[in-house]
Amino acid sequence: MDRVEEIRKYAEELEKGSAQEVSGWALKKYGDQVALASSFGAEDVVLIDMMANIDPRSRIFTLDTGRLPQETYEVMERIRDRYKVKIEVFSPEAKAVEKMIEEYGPNLFYKSMELRKLCCEVRKIRPLNRALGSLEAWICGLRKEQSVTRTEIRKIEVDGAHNSIIKVNPLADWTEKQVWDYIKENDVPYNALHDRDYPSIGCAPCTRAIGPGEDVRAGRWWWETPEKKECGLHSKVG
Ligand code: SF4
Numbered sequence: 184m185d186r187v188e189e190i191r192k193y194a195e196e197l198e199k200g201s202a203q204e205v206s207g208w209a210l211k212k213y214g215d216q217v218a219l220a221s222s223f224g225a226e227d228v229v230l231i232d233m234m235a236n237i238d239p240r241s242r243i244f245t246l247d248t249g250r251l252p253q254e255t256y257e258v259m260e261r262i263r264d265r266y267k268v269k270i271e272v273f274s275p276e277a278k279a280v281e282k283m284i285e286e287y288g289p290n291l292f293y294k295s296m297e298l299r300k301l302c303c304e305v306r307k308i309r310p311l312n313r314a315l316g317s318l319e320a321w322i323c324g325l326r327k328e329q330s331v332t333r334t335e336i337r338k339i340e341v342d343g344a345h346n347s348i349i350k351v352n353p354l355a356d357w358t359e360k361q362v363w364d365y366i367k368e369n370d371v372p373y374n375a376l377h378d379r380d381y382p383s384i385g386c387a388p389c390t391r392a393i394g395p396g397e398d399v400r401a402g403r404w405w406w407e408t409p410e411k412k413e414c415g416l417h418s419k420v421g
Contacts, residue, residue, distance in 0.1 A: 187341065190349060194339040205338050205353040206233050209322055210241055216319040217351070218242035218271070220311070220416075223258045223374055224384055225362050226324025226354050232371045233353075234322075235266040244271040244314050246416075248306035249280065250386040254375045261372035273310035280305060292389060296407060299389075306386075311416055312345070320349035325417060326357050329383070330400045333417070359399065 184192070193212075197205050209217050219234060221227040221243050234241035245259065263270060283291065283305050292299040315321055321342070327334050342350040354362070359382070366373055376384050380392035382399040391402045 190339065190341055194337060198338050200338065202230075202353040202357065203233055203237070205351060206230065206322065207237050209320055209349075209351045209353075210234065210238050213318075213320045213349070215240075215242060216317075217322060217349075218244050218314070218318055219322040219324075220314070221245050221270070221324075222385065223255050223262065224324060225359075225366060225373055225377055225382075226326060226357075228258070228262065228371045228373050229362055229365050230322060230324055230353060231262055231266060231268065232365075232369055235268055239266070239268065241268070242271065243268055244273060246307050246310045246314070247272050247274050248310075248386050249275060250306065250388060252376060252384065252387040252390070255384060258372055258374045265372055271314070273314045275306045275310055279309070290388060292404075293406065299404065299407070307416055315345050315348060318348055320351055321345075322351045322353065323417070324354055325352045326354050326359075326362075328358065330398065 193208065197208060200208070219227070219230055219241065221231060222245065231243060234243070259270065262268065283301065287294070287298055287301070292302045325333055325336050327336055336352050336355050338352050338355045340350045340352070341347050365371070374381075374384055376390075380394075381390060381402060382393065383403050384390055385403055389404050391405055393399070393402045
């Protein structure tokens with residue numbers, strides 16, 4: 184059986200599996216060649232709790248864009264204290280940030296979509312590519328109901344956007360209620376901004392609180408249309 188067939192088989196078998204089963208499968212199959220990409224949102228802290236319970240040596244990495252809210256650094260500290268896990272940090276390349284700011288200003292993202300994407304490229308996508316470069320698989324907290332760009336995700340996918348490594352989405356079919364029930368039941372540390380109407384949290388200048396009835400990702404790049412609201416970290420996979 185070739186690799187694609189093998190993954191397709193696992194994907195079919197595990198599509199209805201629980202989040203613990205899917206995470207456990209990824210950790211067992213890929214060992215230290217799989218890592219969770221965490222921005223310390225509600226879904227990520229659920230996965231950190233699950234993974235730390237399965238194997239405390241589970242790898243976790245984060246992209247420190249340099250523009251994160253203070254509350255995100257605070258929850259990162261609490262996660263470190265609670266689970267004693269090592270969090271690998273990937274920062275943007277200093278020279279690239281300096282050049283970008285000199286040329287376009289510190290708040291370039293508000294000026295055009297092109298400049299917003301440049302900022303995401305420098306601060307997120309290139310560091311992500313470095314993080315994924317040595318991995319066979321990565322785990323993400325994506326859920327189908329989060330946005331119109333995520334309705335087709337599967338629990339196990341081949342990530343065509345990242346060198347065809349395996350992308351694992353254990354919470355793909357979870358509802359927001361399931362996420363919060365898990366957090367409360369297990370007393371998992373979470374980002375304080377969630378209590379201030381920020382369901383989805385990214386960089387401070389590109390995230391705002393949402394109003395009643397608004398989509399959960401309405402506060403991310405709120406000046407853009409819903410179909411464009413991805414930073415490129417989760418491009419469509421194959
Ligand atoms: Fe830059 Fe905003 Fe993208 Fe963060 S979310 S990398 S600040 S454009």
